Amino acid sequence: MRLINSPISQFDYKQHTFYVKRDDLLDPQFSGNKARKLAYYLENSLPHIDTLVSYGGSQSNLMYSLSCLAKLKQWNFIYYIKTLSTQAKSETSGNLTYSLQNGMQLIELKNDYNSFCDNLASTIKSNQLLIKQGGAQIEAEYGIQQLAHEIRAWAQQQNFQQLAIFIASGTGTSALYLQKHLPEFEVYTTNCVGSPEYLLKQFEALITTKQNKPNILVNDTYRFATPYAELYKTITDIQNTSQIEFDMVYDPIAWNILLNHLNKISSPILYIHCGGTIGNTTMLKRYKKILS
Numbered sequence: 001m002r003l004i005n006s007p008i009s010q011f012d013y014k015q016h017t018f019y020v021k022r023d024d025l026l027d028p029q030f031s032g033n034k035a036r037k038l039a040y041y042l043e044n045s046l047p048h049i050d051t052l053v054s055y056g057g058s059q060s061n062l063m064y065s066l067s068c069l070a071k072l073k074q075w076n077f078i079y080y081i082k083t084l085s086t087q088a089k090s091e092t093s094g095n096l097t098y099s100l101q102n103g104m105q106l107i108e109l110k111n112d113y114n115s116f117c118d119n120l121a122s123t124i125k126s127n128q129l130l131i132k133q134g135g136a137q138i139e140a141e142y143g144i145q146q147l148a149h150e151i152r153a154w155a156q157q158q159n160f161q162q163l164a165i166f167i168a169s170g171t172g173t174s175a176l177y178l179q180k181h182l183p184e185f186e187v188y189t190t191n192c193v194g195s196p197e198y199l200l201k202q203f204e205a206l207i208t209t210k211q212n213k214p215n216i217l218v219n220d221t222y223r224f225a226t227p228y229a230e231l232y233k234t235i236t237d238i239q240n241t242s243q244i245e246f247d248m249v250y251d252p253i254a255w256n257i258l259l260n261h262l263n264k265i266s267s268p269i270l271y272i273h274c275g276g277t278i279g280n281t282t283m284l285k286r287y288k289k290i291l292s
């Protein structure tokens with residue numbers, strides 16, 4: 001199983017060279033930054049655990065990787081969601097379908113979801129492992145540190161004194177730990193989920209020692225997992241030029257925001273491909289609807 005040392009591709013677009021850290025080429029079960037965020041659990045045996053518990057979106061990339069982790073470890077996997085749309089119920093591919101095939105027990109909570117999840121940590125038993133929504137917890141640092149090492153080694157090889165690293169944020173966990181372990185470089189990100197204020201709060205919640213925070217390139221236009229015609233154009237252009245398939249949820253926003261801020265960035269740019277392409281079939285269907 002390939003969980004580290006992803007290759008780096010490059011392409012030119014609008015007179016800029018973009019380097020892409022191909023974490024999407026890591027093991028398909030733990031694609032992208034989920035391989036990094038879950039590395040701690042993959043490398044350590046946790047003999048007292050027999051059940052994994054988590055919660056979040058019904059098409060979450062992390063949910064799918066957790067279902068693979070549970071299967072690999074022969075754990076039960078309980079996943080709480082708010083509601084399942086009729087559209088989601090009818091899907092025959094994508095993260096939800098594949099997670100259920102891996103044995104995930106899905107529990108729909110409706111109105112109780114928020115209060116239930118807020119209190120979940122206090123109900124966890126000694127045989128259970130709780131992984132927070134989006135994997136926003138300190139164990140994620142372990143694998144992100146390895147990603148940082150790979151980036152530093154590559155930058156040295158390229159003779160880059162400066163580097164701008166761009167990574168899309170959901171919980172912001174990956175961006176924050178990347179900046180922590182690459183203090184010599186600038187990490188840029190954008191809030192794909194929630195507001196810039198939400199993202200800052202996420203950073204604050206994970207900071208334990210003095211460190212720089214990643215630079216947030218503000219997204220106040222695009223809502224998460226929502227199709228927009230202009231984003232489709234951006235991502236199609238990028239995909240055609242680079243010949244790389246990107247994720248259709250985070251990456252269209254991320255590329256659009258990055259391309260709009262190029263005048264602010266003078267260093268070579270390394271874009272972290274966080275995987276997630278397994279969810280593209282479901283998201284593409286939603287794009288087709290607004291484009292037709």
Ligand SMILES: *Cc1c(COP(=O)(O)O)cnc(C)c1O
Pocket residue numbers: 032033034061062134168169170171172173174175247250251274275276
């Ligand atoms: C999970 C994910 C992210 C966000 O990672 P965070 O550490 O939660 O910020 C970005 N892009 C893709 C494709 C993802 O699956």
